[in-house]
Amino acid sequence: MVGSRSWIGGLFNRSSNKRNEKFLDYPLSPIQEQRLQKLQERLQTPFDETHPNHQEALKALWHIAFPNVALKGLISEQWKEMGWQGPNPSTDFRGCGFISLENLLFFGRTYPASFRRLLFKQDGKRATWEYPFAVAGINVSFMLIQMLDLYSAKPKNLPGFNFLKILGEDENAFDVLYCIAFEMMDAQWLAMHASYMEFNEVLQATRTQLQRELSLDDVHRIQDLPAYNLLYQ
Numbered sequence: 091m092v093g094s095r096s097w098i099g100g101l102f103n104r105s106s107n108k109r110n111e112k113f114l115d116y117p118l119s120p121i122q123e124q125r126l127q128k129l130q131e132r133l134q135t136p137f138d139e140t141h142p143n144h145q146e147a148l149k150a151l152w153h154i155a156f157p158n159v160a161l162k163g164l165i166s167e168q169w170k171e172m173g174w175q176g177p178n179p180s181t182d183f184r185g186c187g188f189i190s191l192e193n194l195l196f197f198g199r200t201y202p203a204s205f206r207r208l209l210f211k212q213d214g215k216r217a218t219w220e221y222p223f224a225v226a227g228i229n230v231s232f233m234l235i236q237m238l239d240l241y242s243a244k245p246k247n248l249p250g251f252n253f254l255k256i257l258g259e260d261e262n263a264f265d266v267l268y269c270i271a272f273e274m275m276d277a278q279w280l281a282m283h284a285s286y287m288e289f290n291e292v293l294q295a296t297r298t299q300l301q302r303e304l305s306l307d308d309v310h311r312i313q314d315l316p317a318y319n320l321l322y323q
Contacts, residue, residue, distance in 0.1 A: 116251065118244065122258040126244070129257070129264055133240060137183030137191060139164065147191055148179060154198035155209055172209070173222030182225055190231035194224065196265040197272060201321050204273060214280040221279065221289050229289075230272050233297055234264070249304035259311050266312050266321075271300055273320035 118126065138144050145164060152161045155172050162168055165178045175182055183190060198205040207213055209223045238253050239245040245254060257263040275296040278284075284292050303315050312318060 116244070118254065119258055122254050125257050125261050126254060128261075130240060132189045132192070133187065133235060135188040137180055137188045139178075139180035144188060144191070147188075147195060151191065151195055151198065154195070154202070154205070169224075173224040173226065175222070175225055179224065182228060186228050186232045186235070189235075190228040193231050193265055193268040194227050196262070197227070197269045200266075201269050203322050204269065204320075208272060208276050215283070217279075217283070217285040219286040221284075221286060221292075226275065226289070227272060229293055230268060230275060230296075233293055234268060234271055237297055237301060249301045252304050252309060255310060256312050263312050267315075269321055270312075270315060270317050271296060274299060274317050277320060 148164060149161060152159075152168075152172070159168070164180075167177050169177055169179050211220055235241070238250040239247055240250070242250075245251055253263065253267070256267075260266065275292060278292045278295045278299070282288065282292055282295065300317070303309065303317055306314075309315055
């Protein structure tokens, strides 16, 4: 359904965050430092198709998406129904690692109604050639990591700086933000009447909107983001 493997992360390899001198040096609270370190450790974990825990996580994702359909195997043409590029989802995780699977699982378990609405494209006037749900999810994970500057010792931009404040209030902030970003992306997709070839433009528009919301002065908790209201369980 999807073309080149470079589709994953292709847009954001060509763009970078503008860094502000104001955010080069600022103190972190002990809880912020601890949670940022834990999050960064998650970023370093590749998906390993031979690891039992990773295999079970992938099976769990299938059962969340299709609870009444038996999975024939970890390599199966069935995976394309969820929006993977081929019969082996493990090849798609190379673009982002295990955290992108954890994000999808968190979405499905925490906001099942939103998850299923996006998976099955239940709202709005949809395109003939829709975005593939699972691979789009990996792109959302990758976009957030880049936007928040999470590979740096400390984020060096305003959205990343404000995200750390939110992370200090909620240890699940990154995963919830992922769910919000996925909903925002789908809303942008519908608003732009987009089709598959415009996916990168939709993702860039989502990033711009999310950066704007994370730069607001009155955002101190994840629930303060205006787009939080897009989520429903």
